Amino acid sequence: MWQRDEANGHEGTVGVLLEDGTEPGPVYFDSASGSAFYESTDWWVYNGTLRAPTAERMRARCTCGWRGQNTYPIDWNRVQSHRPFAYDTSGPEADWETHMDDVAARTVPVPEDVARLLSQIRRQLEDIEDEQPLVALRIVGELEAIISSAGPYAARTATAEIPMPRIAEALGMTEKAALSRLYRYASPLRH
Structure with a gap:
């Protein structure tokens, strides 16, 4: 495979x-x-x-x-x-x-500055995960906090306005994988 x-x-x-x-x-x-x-x-x-x-x-x-x-x-x-x-x-x-x-x-492009930041975070996590696993876990926790606050709102807004086939295409996913991701984000919005 x-x-x-x-x-x-x-x-x-x-x-x-x-x-x-x-x-x-x-x-x-x-x-x-x-x-x-x-x-x-x-x-x-x-x-x-x-x-x-x-x-x-x-x-x-x-x-x-x-x-x-x-x-x-x-x-x-x-x-x-x-x-x-x-x-x-x-x-x-x-x-x-x-x-x-x-x-x-066919995916929606990630802004260049965000792509650079994400790449930098990924590289730094790879560099420290063996030597400083607690620091890596702290960083991962911060990323999860960002996801849990931004994910539900983005998912609800997208599904209210955009058909599922287009969401899947824009994310570069199958519809099944896109639905799984959206369900994972589904939680009450926090304001």
Whole structure:
């Protein structure tokens, strides 16, 4: 699975396509322990064994629902059954990275001076967290206080005026991740 620190609900994986161009559902494996079944959508399980369909091509996919346009053939003779992760999936990964660049390009920009301050705080926290964990905790507490006072008001104002798909896009998140963040901020406003 591919992730970025700021992915916020976007996780990339290799998806597969069958010969007819359809994307198969999960493959189910009998665990031989009653009614429990194991399911997988890992690309390498679509190799035609154990009643799984045989995938012909791979492409990038994202948990947000996006699917890459580029497809790449799968040479099953080169896929090592004990090390399928060694097979070259760099094409789909590069396509997902491009998707994430597109997601980032549609986000609302953070003012440059604020971005610099946030970057500075992040660097300083990384520098002191091992040597001075109590100072790091104090700083994190201050940041949480800022969030708890500004977050609820910003969340309420945004949701009252802006449709959820646009909020998610502006934050570079999936709608599910954006809703989760907004719910986390949901608390009585303090004035």
